Amino acid sequence: MRCRGGLLTALLLLASAAWPAPSATTILTQYLQRLGRAEYTASEVISERQADGTPIVVRSEVKHKAGRERFAFTKGPGPYRGVVAADDGNRHVVYMPAEKRAYYYPSVASTFEQRRRKELGEAGERFELALLGQETVAGRTTWHLRLTARKQPGPRVDVWIDSQQFVALRQETRVRDQLWRSSVFQQVDFSPNLPANAFAFEAPDGVQQVKVTSEAETARVPTMRFASARELRGRVGVRAMQPKYIPEGFRFDSLLLYPPAPSNPFHRRLAARYVRGTSVLVLNQGAMPPGRGRGGPLPPSEPREVKPNVLFWSKQNLRLLLIGPRDLGADELRRAANSVDWYDT
Incomplete structure (x- = not known):
């Protein structure tokens, strides 16, 4: 046998x-x-x-x-x-x-x-x-x-x-x-x-218990607000890039953490928010590749204008999007973008 x-x-x-x-x-x-x-x-x-x-x-x-x-x-x-x-x-x-x-x-x-x-x-x-x-x-x-x-x-x-x-x-x-x-x-x-x-x-x-009506909402509805990068890192273990140069009149407001992606709890978005009166300057960050890496083009390595007063680029494995108000000059926005780095240590 x-x-x-x-x-x-x-x-x-x-x-x-x-x-x-x-x-x-x-x-x-x-x-x-x-x-x-x-x-x-x-x-x-x-x-x-x-x-x-x-x-x-x-x-x-x-x-x-x-x-x-x-x-x-x-x-x-x-x-x-x-x-x-x-x-x-x-x-x-x-x-x-x-x-x-x-x-x-x-x-x-x-x-x-x-x-x-x-x-x-x-x-x-x-x-x-x-x-x-x-x-x-x-x-x-x-x-x-x-x-x-x-x-x-x-x-x-x-x-x-x-x-x-x-x-x-x-x-x-x-x-x-x-x-x-x-x-x-x-x-x-x-x-x-x-x-x-x-x-x-x-x-x-x-x-x-937080209800999120769709996966797209994870990129639109922030659910946690932090007063500093140190608080963010201490509570959830995540660092935030920020611009060293802040255009005149703007002040730091808060860091916003968005819900995790349902398909991957490690993928989520952060936003650093700066205000001047009713004007708002926002730096969004998220890890690359987006989603499940479906094969689309990656961000440029230097800030590139993709819409009026919107700059998009990557730095140290992060996708970055800097959105400025209409009353902010293009040179000021680019100067802020070029100064983005880690400043929480």
């Missing part, structure tokens, strides 16, 4: 070696078509950059089933230990214990099919695809795909897709050849039989 099993295994190995590998497009199509449908639990290690562009490493326990998911962050910097992101099919919640807040969004699963079709249609347009071979991740065989943005400078994404379940077991995103984000499953179980209540979340007592 053992001899027969060995012979069968050898024949299967020979057959698999002779069988032609699917194309990169076929693998990516299978991955996107099955995205979110698999059921599994996993331990995941994520290397990420938070809102101020600084790198962090966290560990999460992952549960996933038919679009419903739950990430519980068990290790990492203080502000991220205990963070939970959960979607039970009815609502999506991001719990930030350091802020004593739970942010509630519409369920991501409700729009999943639409997003998946959009990504499937855009993948070939935005990226060059390449199949680099087979590799083992978490004890399973994967296909290693590389997606390189057609418009450069742009992100390069490496993804290792399980050859049977078509789930991404490892991903790496690089921007300008610098590793920006990586995630890898260290353990994965594709037959966990998860109960329906595995994705439920109830906010602890004393936690403020």
Whole structure:
């Protein structure tokens, strides 16, 4: 019996070696078509950059089933230990214990099919695809795909897709050849039989519940206000860039922190606000690449006017947008932009 099993295994190995590998497009199509449908639990290690562009490493326990998911962050910097992101099919919640807040969004699963079709249609347009071979991740065989943005400078994404379940077991995103984000499953179980209540979340007592009506609102509605960069860093572990040169008559007003993105609690936006009477000068900052790094062009390295009295650029891994009032001269706005740096140490 053992001899027969060995012979069968050898024949299967020979057959698999002779069988032609699917194309990169076929693998990516299978991955996107099955995205979110698999059921599994996993331990995941994520290397990420938070809102101020600084790198962090966290560990999460992952549960996933038919679009419903739950990430519980068990290790990492203080502000991220205990963070939970959960979607039970009815609502999506991001719990930030350091802020004593739970942010509630519409369920991501409700729009999943639409997003998946959009990504499937855009993948070939935005990226060059390449199949680099087979590799083992978490004890399973994967296909290693590389997606390189057609418009450069742009992100390069490496993804290792399980050859049977078509789930991404490892991903790496690089921007300008610098590793920006990586995630890898260290353990994965594709037959966990998860109960329906595995994705439920109830906010602890004393936690403020913040309702966000859409993902777009995370960039429009600030929910926390800080009197200084030192207070911001002390409470939520995030630094804020600020202009050293403040145009005449303006004074610092506050720092505004916006809700985390439901798809990634590390991605959020900050704004430094300065006022002069009714005039307002705002410096927005957010980590690159925006969103999930879909392959769009990156910001210029020097301030560039994109609209009247609006300058856009990147510095030290941050996207920066300086918005001035109509009564502020262009030279004054550019001088303020050129002075932006870290001044909270």
